[in-house]
Amino acid sequence: MFTDADAAALYDVLNPWDPTRHRSDAFYDDLVMAADAVLDVGCGTGAMLHHARERGHRGRLVGLDPDLAALDRARRRTDIEWVTGVAADASWDQEFDLATMASNAFQCLVGDAELRESLAAIRRALRDGGRFAFETRNPSARAWESWNPANATEVVDGTGRTLRVSHHVESVADGVVTFTETTFDQDGTALWVDRTSLRFLDVAELGGFLSEAGFEIEAQYGDWDPEPVADTSRSIVTIARRRRG
Known part of the structure; x- marks a missing residue:
């Protein structure tokens, strides 16, 4: 027997969240700890937000994901809000300082309509000047x-x-x-x-979707050091800011 719950547990074994070992985790950890209210889109089993609470984050933490088995594991902590759903259906209105999509979750937004609707909902969830941090694999x-x-x-x-x-x-x-x-x-x-x-979106395509949705790119890196994006970069790490108005 191998169940949805087994698959969610195996994900945590294969992808342990550890900012002391993984620069990618440290990147998000620093952003989360500096924000009062955080929305983690595609939160999975909730490891990033769990770690933030363990480090003493006292603000609002919300995780959103459509995977029920993953959320069951996430809900081991009850001092975080866990919501079943996808980004495009989110209805928060200017409630967060930071939104994240870690672990390449952004790439699960496949179609143009899904991508546009998701970015619009994430922008709507952010306060003016709020930041959206995510990474994608460089095509x-x-x-x-x-x-x-x-x-x-x-x-x-x-x-x-x-x-x-x-x-x-x-x-x-x-x-x-x-x-x-x-x-x-x-x-x-x-x-x-x-x-x-x-x-897989390249830098220009990604920038076009973000600008159309009302974001401006604050920073973009090709690695977690950070380094500029190059053809050989494995990732495109982006911090976008909600334009005011």
């Missing part, structure tokens, strides 16, 4: 070329099971990469298959 780095069974990851989950997680790209078309992630047991039996599509 010129072609990260998907390494998503194949030869690069499978072996991991021991929280119950002591040894599992293998591998990826297989099905298609790459019009900036959208569709792939499957399969979890196998020790005998090679497939326990879980998840199919995902991610959109």
Whole structure:
């Protein structure tokens, strides 16, 4: 048996939130701790907001995600607001100083309409001058070329099971990469298959959508150091600010 809850727990094993070890986590951690009210869009299992509370954040923290199993894990902390849903359906009105989409969650906004509606809702949720921080994979780095069974990851989950997680790209078309992630047991039996599509936007495309939605780019980096975005950069790390008015 491998359930939605197992998949959510395995995600935390594969992606532990640790700002002392991961520069990406430290980047978001610093922003969250400096903001009074934070909306984490695509919060998943809530690790980022959990860590903020553990560090002593006393303001408002809200996590939004459509994955019920992930939110069940997030709700282990009851001093944070957890909301089921997607960005495009959010109805907050100028309630947050900071919105985030960590761990490349922004790439799950695949279609133009979904992207525009999501950015409009995030902007609406922010106060004038509020910031939106997120990262996407740089399309010129072609990260998907390494998503194949030869690069499978072996991991021991929280119950002591040894599992293998591998990826297989099905298609790459019009900036959208569709792939499957399969979890196998020790005998090679497939326990879980998840199919995902991610959109890859370059700097110019990203800037166009942000400007149209009423954001201005405050800073943009190609790494977590930070470094300027280059063709060889793996990421496009963006801090955008809601234009006033």
